[in-house]
Amino acid sequence: MGSYSFKLPDIGEGIAEAEIVAWHVAVGDVVEEDAPLADVMTDKATVEMTSPVAGKVVRIAGEAGEMIAIGSVLAEFEVEGDVAVEPEPAPAVETAPNEAAQVVKPEPNPSPSPLRGEGGERGSAGDSSAAPVSTSAPLPGGEREEKRVLASPAVRQRAKNLGIDLAQVKTAEDGRVRHADLDAFLSYNAGGGYRPAGSARADEQVKVIGLRRRIAENMAAAKRAIPHFTYVEEIDVTKLEELRADLNATRGAKPKLTMLPLLITAICKTIPQFPMINARYDDEAGIVTRSGAVHLGMATQTDGGLMVPVIRDAQDRNVWQLATEIVRLADAARTGKATSAELSGSTLTITSLGPLGGIATTPVINRPEVAIIGPNKVVERPVFRDGQVVAAKLMNLSISCDHRVVDGWDAASYVQALKRLIETPALLFVD
Template sequence: MARFTFRLPDIGEGIAEAEIVAWHVKVGDRVEEDQQVADMMTDKATVEMESPVSGTVVELAGEVGDQVPIGSALLVIETDAAEEAAPPPDPKAEEVEEQIEAETPGVEEILPGTGRGTIGEADGGGGAPQATPVEESPLHQPAAGPPPRAGEELEHRHVLASPAVRARARDLGIDLAQVKADGDRIRHADLDAYLRYGSGEGYHAPHASHAREDEPVKVIGMRRRIAENMAASKRHIPHFTYVEEIDVTALEDMRADLNANRGNRPKLTMLPFLIVAICRTIPVFPMINARYDDETGVVTRHGRVHLGMATQTDAGLMVPVIRDAQDRNVWQLAAEITRLAEAARTGKAKSEELSGSTLTVTSLGPLGGIATTPVINRPEVAIIGPNKIVERPVFRGDDIVRAKLMNLSISCDHRVVDGWDAASYVQAVKKLLETPVLLFAE
């Protein structure tokens, strides 16, 4: 029998470490070669780790949410191969692991008796011993007394309450024998109910509480990345938001006509039209389609529009990128939007499809609200957010007509984009959306 240490490989793009977002095996499990053992998340995407050998898992690197440096041990597998068959460890990775072991306490030091193998245990250790559950002896269980007889005085029944509850009742001058417990013992909530509803014959127990227990949720994986990115964006970028109302009545009529005659082409939403309008106006306002490097103080105004599309998934908010959006028509944009959204929601989006955006659009669709103040996708300098379309009466000359209106929000980096520029840009987009035939004019 031999032990094979599977070290986290270099997953590219200069990544120094990756986060464990899921284990698919546990200590003691049998794994086969090429079987998926863990999901690791980088700054760009989630990568599936597959076992290079067959055997039994004896050690794991850590818990979900832990960061593992590239080259460090991810898990140890006991194989049937001879000891010398295992490839020699990478000296640099060995150095990194030894430093980590010297500076980081093992799981046993933090949670004694967990029984889970951790990287750094002696080979013969086999993990910390499992704690043996001990059944509660009937001798340690409180004897169940006879039920109170009808008419028995309350003060004669045995009262169960914690010392803190007893002390509070004493301070309030409450006789615990007069308090009804919603359970096996009197708690602070029962004292509150007693004070709220009164004592004596006028007292009645409240209805059972519908409150749920507090639920601690560890911030890991995509949610951690979102938290870090949003915090960095708000910390480094002085945001300002401009909102404009747009009459999309004519555009919605055109969209309905195109959908009615689309044939086998994808159904059009508002988003492809908005993207065309965004791309048509960028050449006049190049400061909107830019990225700002804080460290060098350089703003790069991009000639191509690689449009980020904020997409809600079960794992959190992801931003797949529509490459060269300026060269696509509404039908091509609709197809690419559908493809990228599906890839993001199913976790199949590739790393290159989730990076490199120069400008981002974020839309909540029918839930868009009246106005939004979107957070910039750093290091970009602007983000655009269409809101929901509503029907309202408007004046056209002396007439009152029904119109479909939509607010359009834009948040900008005030270090790069002035308020006048942002307002002028949105006005240019508004002109195209309110006169939609211009979207198709060369």
């Protein structure tokens, strides 16, 4: 028998370390070559590391949530025969990009994470002679089967913590297990049977790692560093909704329009008059960069958390092209296929809760941008028009701005310009 040390390869992004998001193996497991080992997260994406050899896992580096340096040992294997030289690691495969735009990097940890293995004391990644300590047992057979079930790393980790076999969880038609599926499973199967409505669930501790931690860091930094203010205005979208219905009725093979492409068109047409809205603020250098193009971030909810894919050069796209790109980017984000380039570089962000809507929102700015726009729910209400009471479709529009860069007058003037355009939608198609 021989031993094989698998070092975390350079993923090609010029990074020094990565975060362990989830382990797919435990000490004592016997794995095949190319079997999933662990998901690690860089500033740009979550990457699945696979085993370069077949053998028994005898040591692993750290727990989920810990940082590991590039080039340090990720896992050690007991293999058949002697392995004299470790082959060059194969490039990692990007599987689920996880960047909420411009994430805040965690404090660097240049030292390799300790390895943990069977028997003895804990040793460092660079000291294979140190006797490791036993920290985990082999995965039960059922958990090995769950690797074949579609699920995000966060869902897998939660299921593992709860002792749930993902293969037993009922899912939607696409077969992907989501947090809501785990909740339903717990509701009906806790304790091996049905749990009556109203009975208390056991407390659950969820480790904040991976994308969830990136989101937490980014939002905390934004609220800590940026003096937010939010302005809300009511907009009559009756004519806009009528126009949207007419366009959909004659669209032919074009994609069905939601309100979002029309709102984005209005945003892009008004931006040239208010360049301070479409900007990024480098507060360390004291420089505001007003962008000539509108690279619009689109806040998108995924199973793992909030992601912000970017519609490049939104000002150059018509409503049909915007509709196509919105669907493509949202699908790429939710299925983990969005690239790093598609998740960075936004100059302004729009965030919408869709049918959930709400009366008004106070969205958090996507740092280092200086503004974020939030359309709210469309409701039909009676209004006075020319002395008559008529039904109108109304929507509140929120905008949060960085008060260091954008004055209240500027934000209000910009929203009023949007309001005029939206309430006279024919102007959306006039150059």
